[in-house]
Amino acid sequence: MTVDSQGTASAAPQDAPGRAAGKSQTPPSPSGSKEVLQPSRGRRSLPSGLLPYLLVAPALLSMAVLLLYPLIRNVMLSFQQLNRKEFITRETIWIGFDNYTDLLSDSQFWTVVVRSVVFTAVNVALIMAIGTGVGLLLNRLGKKMRLVLSLALMLAWAMPIIASVTVFRWLFDEQFGVVNWVMRTLGFSGYEQHNWFETGFSTLVIILILLVWGSVPFVALNMYAALTTVGTELYEAAKMDGASGWRTFWSVVFPNLKSFFMITTFLEIIWIFKAFAQVYAMNQGGPDRGSETLPVFAYIEGVGQFHYGVAAAISVLTIVMLIAVMSFYFRLILKQEEEL
Template identity: 35%
Template structure:
């Protein structure tokens, strides 16, 4: 009797230690699957909202789709003829190069100015920080069309504030400069408007990243004799790089498809052919000329070219996020 009870007493801890193992495995399995289950509805929503229109766009790019098809006529399948027409059109490549240059200038200036203002937010007093953040929110909330009307007033040839200031500080020839009637003037106003509208998001994201930099690390770098620039370059910047890369990628994508700013300025009478960017060029081919098949092919080509321009950026961003998680 005693031997049996002793054996049972000795076996009980082993049995109790072995029994919970399947439960632990089940919990780990559930924990590994649960994030994918939670994100599945979002993936499906994105696939329906973006995948279906992209599929329809690709199908239309293989068809001769014009005004007749808009009123019910059956489209004619032309295969890749629309793509051949677009890729062999010199004007498309001129617009593409012009758009890339515009994007490079606007995105670079936006990131530099946004980072400087974000750094400024970390140095000013609390009331000044709140006032600046409220101002940025108002700028962000203002519709692009309203913003363009204001910028057109500021750059008006006869009554604009910009020309008045330039004439007062030593440039008398700029007193009546027709900004909206010249190509360089249109791109200058458009770039300023794009940068102005992009700054709030850039500043908020970079400022949020700056607030997460540990003060202990900065103090240790200060004790090691690192100056402000060296601390920023070797300590702060590597820590906020993921946020900077994400907002930089968004800027590249957004600035490549600028439409409202250029379209509004083109209404002032400037040459459309000399000021078209990809967004307005696709609009004028599709809506303006009624060549929806050509416009769909052009939009698909632009999508592919955009991916080619940003794939290194995206790969580097994911690599840095993987290193940070490890």
């Protein structure tokens, strides 16, 4: 501000301190510039480098010690002549593929293979059919009855194998068995101290009933859990179209639960095919080795007959059969993933 000669004050353009300071400030960034976003402190980047391998190393090491090493040793034994003499003298005799050629040319081995395959097929078919039916029943029952049936299934599933085998042996006992008493009560003759373990076929039938009884809970409970994922509107649409219960199952339930049926079926194939304790504890593969499956056949050849090399070859061939089944299963899984 300046004062003229007449004493009046007039405003003069002067550099205000604030304006001067404003000149020294940084000019705003151009409109086209982008700001660099800093990563949020709450997020962490995925591990890279060797860290993932270090995290899974303990599991891989445990599998190598508990599974891979015994498998390698078993394969090595299958190429050796290891009988009672070699076992005592600790002598190693390599014979190449002789154990395999002897097995593949042995009619008894193929009899056991056919028996194991048929036994597995019948078991899995019954388990899947009965388990699916029980699962559908669980889906239709009320809350209280569903709870009761679920508890009964869980008790059957949780029973130890040897305990269940002992119970079944009591049920089919020739002198005090409940089954003989029931047959006599119903008026059937010839069941006075009837021996249900007299033949290999009847023994396998009893083992089949045991395996089905013990495996149905797994399928039924999983089936009920899978049914809860099917929308009720699909059932209502099928009902409005006049579809029967069987038609509803094949048109609504099965297409939506196709992956469940496939996975469960392959799991049951593996479970039944390698079942050992139930078959051996029931009648030790007898009578006259008439109820042997491949795992029991390998055990008796090795521990019972002291043919450890042959037993190792049998177990390797059993593993090869299971791998062939599993390869088919994984191929179906990959095909489904490609379709999705």
